[in-house]
Amino acid sequence: MTKNLNQYVDIYKKALNKGEIEIAYVALRKFMSTLRATFIKNAPQYTCGTVFPGYMDYTYFYFYDSYLKEKQLRFGLVLNHQKMQFELWLLGRNEKVQAGYWELLKDSHWNSKLNEKPIYSVLSITLLADPDFNDLDSLATPIWQATLTHTRDIEDDLRTHSH
Template identity: 40%
Template sequence: MSEKGLNSLIPAYKKTFASGEIQKTYQSLVSIVQNLRTDFSKIFENQYTVANVLHGYIDVTYFYLQNDYLKDRKLKFAIVFNHQQAHFELWLLGQTKNVQVSNWKKLKGSKWVTGEVMPKYSIFEIVLLPSPDFENYKKLSKNIHTAFDSVSKEIFKTLEK
């Protein structure tokens, strides 16, 4: 938290919620993620098990995907809507911190693991759709599915090495 006390932050918090726009926007974005989850369940029905939508704090909304290959390696994908950036990401996650660290080291130097510091919650995070068009759900859904399909295949090739 910032150096300010919580009481001094409350007026700005109340002001943000006053118009109702933030609640409406948040609910609409979560609904989009829920619809994407349903689409992923249908499109990748024979390839992945798709978990329910989860909410991070106020910062992310996501769902997991896993297949036998990932499960055997204690890994899973997450399709993540990053609320602060207002874009979609693909995260590769480990079942435990040790699994994440081990895979981060293994993938270091790949196109996805280029930094010196591992992300806090994942092995890596890739922006799937940097500028989503929220007005055209069909196009948005198709773009995310296409990007996921392409990137996940690349990730599997790299993991298999």
């Protein structure tokens, strides 16, 4: 027997009343804002968007430089809530742009393990699969360092293969 929406809302309400989900969610969103501020400080070549909270699935912010803007692309630094990991996504301005870059990059090493385009991006890289949230002060550095390494590599590949 499937549950109706009232049953799901009741489960949601009970979980929220415990207070643990709200504490974790607020802390994760705050950390993403801190990560964005750290990124702006350490990567001034990029323009950063605001932190989008998502729907308890992904919390993320976009960033791009002049090259990406010209190509109608941007990166997303993403906290995947279900996997509880940090990811780097390459995104197109719209579905048509994403489809074109998927064709360009689908056989690249970035997508070697995929048979079809990711739902929301052209490519997705796991930056940190098992973050230690008990040490938030140390958590930002490996994320932004990995992000900068991968963004340089991806942009180099784009410049080599781009149309």
